[in-house]
Every structure is written in C-alpha cells, then in structure tokens.
Amino acid sequence: MNNAAMKATRPTLAINHVAKYFDLKGSSVEALRDINLTINKGEFVCLIGASGCGKSTLLRIIAGFEKASSGTVEMYGTPITGPGPERGMVFQDFALFPWLTVRQNIAFGPRQRGLAKDKIDEISGRYTEMVGLAKFADYYPSQLSGGMKQRVAIARVLANDADILLMDEPFGALDALTREKMQQELLEIWQRTKATVVFVTHSVEEAVVLAGRVVVMTASPGRVEDDSRIDLARPRDFSAMDFNQVRRDITERITSHLTTGKTVAKAA
Amino acid sequence: MNELTRNAPPDPISLASHKDASAKIARRRRLRDRISGIALGAGFPILLVILWDLAVRYTGTRLIPSPREVAVMMYDFSFGGIYDDAFSGTILTHVQKSMERVYGGFLLAAALGIPIGLMIGRIKLLRQMLDPTISLLRPIPVTAWLPLSMIFFGLGPNAAIFLVFLGAFFPIMLNTVFGVRSVDPRLFEAASMLGCSGSAMFRQIVLPASLPAIFNGLRLGHGFAWILIVVGEMTGVPTGLGSVIMDGRNLSRTDLAIVGMIVIGVLGFATDWLIVMLNNRLLAWSPQHHE
Numbered sequence: 001m002n003n004a005a006m007k008a009t010r011p012t013l014a015i016n017h018v019a020k021y022f023d024l025k026g027s028s029v030e031a032l033r034d035i036n037l038t039i040n041k042g043e044f045v046c047l048i049g050a051s052g053c054g055k056s057t058l059l060r061i062i063a064g065f066e067k068a069s070s071g072t073v074e075m076y077g078t079p080i081t082g083p084g085p086e087r088g089m090v091f092q093d094f095a096l097f098p099w100l101t102v103r104q105n106i107a108f109g110p111r112q113r114g115l116a117k118d119k120i121d122e123i124s125g126r127y128t129e130m131v132g133l134a135k136f137a138d139y140y141p142s143q144l145s146g147g148m149k150q151r152v153a154i155a156r157v158l159a160n161d162a163d164i165l166l167m168d169e170p171f172g173a174l175d176a177l178t179r180e181k182m183q184q185e186l187l188e189i190w191q192r193t194k195a196t197v198v199f200v201t202h203s204v205e206e207a208v209v210l211a212g213r214v215v216v217m218t219a220s221p222g223r224v225e226d227d228s229r230i231d232l233a234r235p236r237d238f239s240a241m242d243f244n245q246v247r248r249d250i251t252e253r254i255t256s257h258l259t260t261g262k263t264v265a266k267a268a
Numbered sequence: 269m270n271e272l273t274r275n276a277p278p279d280p281i282s283l284a285s286h287k288d289a290s291a292k293i294a295r296r297r298r299l300r301d302r303i304s305g306i307a308l309g310a311g312f313p314i315l316l317v318i319l320w321d322l323a324v325r326y327t328g329t330r331l332i333p334s335p336r337e338v339a340v341m342m343y344d345f346s347f348g349g350i351y352d353d354a355f356s357g358t359i360l361t362h363v364q365k366s367m368e369r370v371y372g373g374f375l376l377a378a379a380l381g382i383p384i385g386l387m388i389g390r391i392k393l394l395r396q397m398l399d400p401t402i403s404l405l406r407p408i409p410v411t412a413w414l415p416l417s418m419i420f421f422g423l424g425p426n427a428a429i430f431l432v433f434l435g436a437f438f439p440i441m442l443n444t445v446f447g448v449r450s451v452d453p454r455l456f457e458a459a460s461m462l463g464c465s466g467s468a469m470f471r472q473i474v475l476p477a478s479l480p481a482i483f484n485g486l487r488l489g490h491g492f493a494w495i496l497i498v499v500g501e502m503t504g505v506p507t508g509l510g511s512v513i514m515d516g517r518n519l520s521r522t523d524l525a526i527v528g529m530i531v532i533g534v535l536g537f538a539t540d541w542l543i544v545m546l547n548n549r550l551l552a553w554s555p556q557h558h559e
Contacts, residue, residue: 065457083461095454099476099553108472112463140553160462 010077012164012196013039013062018071020057020222030221031057035071037215037224041163044190044197046211048204049254054222055200056168062198063089063166075164085109088157090167094149096141102152103128103137109160127155130189147178154186158193165190167199171206183209187234204254208247209236216253226253333523341523342530355512355524363531365507366497369425373432373500374493381437381489382482385444390474406442410435410492411499428500428508435496436489443488447481448474480554483547490543494536 020032032054039045047055060066062073064083073080075087083089096105107124115123128137131151141149150170157165171179187210190197201207207214208230216226230246237243317335324334333341344350348357388395410431421427451474459473501510509528516525 063457063461065461083457085461085463087461089457089461091454091458093454095452095458097455097458097473097476099479099551101553108459108464109462112468142553142555156462 010074011038012041012043012075013037013198014072014074014077015039015058015062016072016074018058018061018068018073020054020061020066021069032061032068033221033223035222035224037227039196039198041196042194044210044212045199046207046214047198047200047217048202048207048214048250049217049222049225050219051202052222053217053219055217057222058217059089059166059168059198059200062164063087065089085112085160086162087164087166088160088162090150090153090157090165090170092169092172094141094146094153094173096149096152096156098141101138101140102133102144105141105152106155106159108156113160123159127159130158131155131185145178146174147182150174150182151185154189158189158195163196165195165197165199167197169200169202172201179206184235186210204247204251205238208232208243208250209238214250216250218254331522333526338523338526338530342527345524345527355515359531362507362509362512362528363535365425365505366501366509366532367535369428369500369508370432370493370497373429373496374436374490376429377433377436377440377489377493378486381440381485382444385441385482385485386448386470386474386478388441389445389448389478390470402438402442406438410496414499423504425505425508428497428505428510431500432493432496435492439488439492440482440485443481443485444478447478447485450481451477480551480556483543483551487540487543487547490539491536494532498532 015035015037018032018035021028022031049055061068064080103124106127107120110120110123128134133151171182211230213229215224218225232242321335324332344356346359388398413434417427417430421430455473459469464472498510498513501508502514505511509532513525513528
C-alpha cells in the first residue's frame with residue numbers, strides 16, 4: 001500500500017490501551033488507565049474533565065513529549081515515537097520564541113524544512129495574513145496582546161502543514177471577550193484548513209461551542225468516561241435552548257462521576 | 269463640552285494637527301528628560317572633584333595632589349611639554365598595551381567561556397564531570413594565581429593576559445550556564461515539534477534564549493578584566509596603565525597614579541557603553557534586558 005492510500009484508510013489517530021504512570025517521590029501514580037480513542041480526519045474533538053484527569057498528559061503523549069507507559073498511539077498506522085511537525089501543539093502559555101518577530105515565529109517550521117527563502121516568505125506571509133496580523137508582522141511577542149500571541153502560535157503550527165492541531169487549554173489565559181473571538185476564529189480556520197483538532201479544555205461551554213465530539217475524562221486514574229457527538233448546527237448560539245441542553249448533559253456526565261464517588265465513600 | 273460636540277465625529281484636519289502637536293510635545297519631553305539625565309550623571313562627579321579640592325585645601329595635605337595638579341599631570345602624560353620625564357606624552361603607548369591585554373584576555377575568556385557554558389548547561393554528563401572542579405576553582409582569588417602564572421608565562425604580558433582571562437572567564441561561563449539552564453523547557457518542546465533538533469537546537473534556541481544571561485556575564489567579565497589588568501601589569505611589564513600606577517606608587521608620584529586610575533575608568537566606561545549598545549541591539553526583543 002502506498003503512502004496516500006494508507007493515509008486514506010487508516011485513522012488519523014489511533015490510541016490503543018494507553019496507560020501512563022508518573023514517579024512521584026518514589027511512589028508510582030497512575031495518571032491514565034486504558035485509554036482507547038480513534039480520531040478521524042477533520043474531526044474537532046474536545047477532551048474535557050476536571051483537573052487531574054490526565055487530559056493534558058494524553059495530549060502530551062499524542063504530541064510525543066511524553067511516552068506512554070504501555071499501549072500505543074498511531075498516526076495513519078505509524079507509531080508515534082517523538083514530537084513531529086505533522087502534530088502541532090498550541091500551548092496555553094503560547095511558547096513563542098521571544099527573540100523572533102511574528103513573521104519569523106511563523107516561518108520557524110518552514111525554515112527547519114530547509115525551503116527556499118522566497119517560499120518561506122510566501123508561507124509566513126500567507127499565514128500572518130490568515131490570522132489577521134499582517135500589520136504586526138515585524139513586532140516581537142513581548143509587544144503583542146495575549147490573543148495576538150495565541151494567533152501567532154496557531155499560525156506557526158499551520159504554516160508547518162500540521163495535520164493535527166493539539167491545543168492545550170489554548171484560550172485559558174485570555175480574557176472572556178478575546179476568548180470568544182478566538183473560538184470563532186479557530187472554527188473558521190478549522191473549516192478552511194480541514195485540519196484535525198484535539199482540544200483540551202475544562203470549560204463545558206467552550207467544548208459545546210467548538211467540538212463535533214466531546215470526550216469526557218474522569219480523574220484518578222484518568223479514564224474515558226464518555227464519548228459523544230455534538231450535532232448542533234454551526235454557528236452555534238450560546239443562548240439557544242438546545243445549546244443549553246447539551247451543556248447540561250455534558251456537565252452532568254462530568255459531575256455524575258464525582259457524586260458516585262461520594263456515595264461510594266459514604267457506603268464504605 | 270456639550271452633547272453635540274461630544275457626539276460629532278472629530279474633524280480630521282484638527283485631529284491630524286493635534287496628533288502632530290502631541291508628538292512634538294512628547295519629543296520635547298524626551299529631550300528634556302535626556303538632558304537632565306546627562307546633567308545629573310555628569311554633575312555628581314564634578315561635585316566629587318570640588319569636594320576633593322576643598323578637602324585638600326582644608327587639610328593642607330602634601331600626600332594627595334589637588335585636582336589641578338592631577339590635571340596638569342594628565343596634560344603632561346597626554347601631550348608632554350611640562351615635566352618632560354619618562355612619562356611625558358606616553359599615554360597612547362600605555363593605553364594601547366593595556367587594551368591589547370585586557371581585550372585579548374577578555375575575548376579569549378568569551379571565546380572559551382560562552383561555548384563551554386552552553387555545553388555544560390545543556391549536556392548533563394559534562395555538567396556532572398565539570399561542576400565540582402569549577403566550584404573548587406572558582407573561590408580562588410585570581411590574584412592568588414600570580415606566582416603560578418609567572419612560572420607558566422614568565423615575566424611579561426602573557427602572565428597579565430592569563431590573569432585577565434581567568435578573571436573574566438568564570439563570570440562569562442557561569443552566567444552562560446545559568447542562561448541555558450533557565451531556558452523555558454516549553455521552547456524546546458515548541459522547537460522540536462516544529463522539526464528542530466540536534467545542533468540546530470543549539471544555534472536556534474539555546475543560544476538566543478540565553479543571550480540575556482550571556483550579556484550579563486560579558487559585562488561582569490569586562491569589569492573584572494579591567495580590575496585585573498593592574499594586578500597583571502604588576503608582574504614586571506614596563507608598559508601599561510597598571511605599571512604606570514605601580515611606578516607612581518614606587519616614585520611617590522600620587523598624581524601619576526591617579527592619572528592612571530582616571531584613564532582606566534574612562535576606558536572601562538567607554539567599553540561598557542559599547543557592550544550595552546550591542547546588548548540593546550541584539551536584545552531589542554526583550555524589554556527587561558533593554559537599557
């Protein structure tokens with residue numbers, strides 16, 4: 001089977017029986033237990049759960065920054081062994097290179113691939129434009145607002161032709177108004193580029209605004225509690241009845257686990 | 269302001285001229301700020317010289333020359349024609365010799381200290397191997413190396429260069445190590461996911477990210493270099509500002525010693541200014557490290 005055919009038939013991401021243990025002061029802590037997920041091309045998946053449920057750890061394993069203690073993560077059927085340009089991470093704290101301008105940050109990936117200079121300029125120009133920062137192309141990150149920084153981070157990953165966007169609470173550090181605006185922009189970019197997005201958040205509302213599929217995780221150890229589609233039409237309306245219904249459903253699924261935990265504790 | 273004018277769109281012409289005027293005011297304020305800064309910075313040493321002059325007059329001491337006598341000596345040292353002795357008009361020779369040694373030792377320290385610091389900061393094995401040795405060598409005062417350096421390099425300029433090198437090397441290297449160790453690990457993750465690895469990581473991430481700390485080290489090291497030149501030139505070299513100061517002491521010509529001190533101060537000041545300018549140019553991206 002050639003490469004293109006393999007891409008077409010294999011799932012974009014296949015997570016099989018992934019477990020993760022951390023060493024904490026000599027004792028082993030189970031962060032993830034038997035995670036199984038299959039994510040297909042073009043999906044927008046939100047991983048949601050209370051803090052400590054391992055959602056960020058799972059994302060970091062997909063990114064290749066951490067190794068699973070057991071199990072495998074495969075992209076188009078090939079096991080992931082480390083970070084790579086086909087999986088672009090967008091961090092909550094942006095992680096821009098402060099010594100590079102907006103344009104140079106976006107050009108970082110293409111430069112690593114050793115493209116010709118005019119090709120690099122063309123790509124970085126296009127993506128600077130795409131995230132609406134053409135006027136700020138020669139600014140340094142320290143001169144930008146939080147929302148602008150996150151736009152640079154997204155453009156930097158897109159400019160590198162990432163198939164999968166891995167987003168770790170990317171809008172968590174932004175104010176509410178900027179966050180809403182960024183959510184809309186991200187949706188536009190997703191629809192335009194047809195990228196696959198795995199988005200970690202602890203905000204139910206954010207998940208319902210963005211996701212086509214919500215994966216609810218529960219803590220200690222981190223497990224997948226629920227995996228469901230959201231079929232609300234886009235663009236989604238915060239104030240609509242069905243939006244609120246979905247939000248309530250998901251909130252219940254997250255908190256039901258917490259309350260069952262309590263009853264178990266009482267019984268014991 | 270009444271309701272009408274508040275809601276009316278601003279007249280574009282008056283807006284433009286208003287913008288112009290406020291830019292002019294801002295420029296004038298910046299200029300005034302700058303002039304008062306320079307006046308304050310220059311005024312204080314002038315005040316010190318006046319106090320010095322008054323103190324010499326009031327006590328009537330013969331041990332310390334007055335500012336006037338030092339100025340005369342400075343003139344003679346620079347241009348000759350007053351005392352016509354071994355020091356008249358020799359300033360350029362001494363300055364040139366001292367600068368060769370200071371910058372020779374300093375550049376050698378930077379050329380070795382920065383790459384070694386980068387590697388120690390990044391490579392664990394190297395750190396484990398070298399850390400104890402460095403911690404052992406570092407507290408030894410550079411002046412304590414004087415006897416050994418004279419054995420290694422003999423009586424002459426090389427011993428001075430060696431001392432300057434030792435004095436500048438440790439601050440440069442240790443600040444570089446510190447800079448590398450405090451690079452945000454996220455930046456390495458971000459770079460590796462964008463396809464950067466191996467030696468490219470060194471050049472593209474480690475070096476620029478630790479540049480602010482490296483510049484701190486360079487400024488410190490440069491200061492030590494000038495301190496050590498006086499010690500270095502006590503090792504029996506006939507020329508150099510350190511040897512001029514030693515001669516002044518041996519000949520009880522305090523005015524000569526003070527002249528040597530002033531020249532060193534001015535040269536050190538000028539080079540530090542150059543380093544700060546370079547710092548501002550290379551670290552324009554970092555508001556904290558911009559002076």
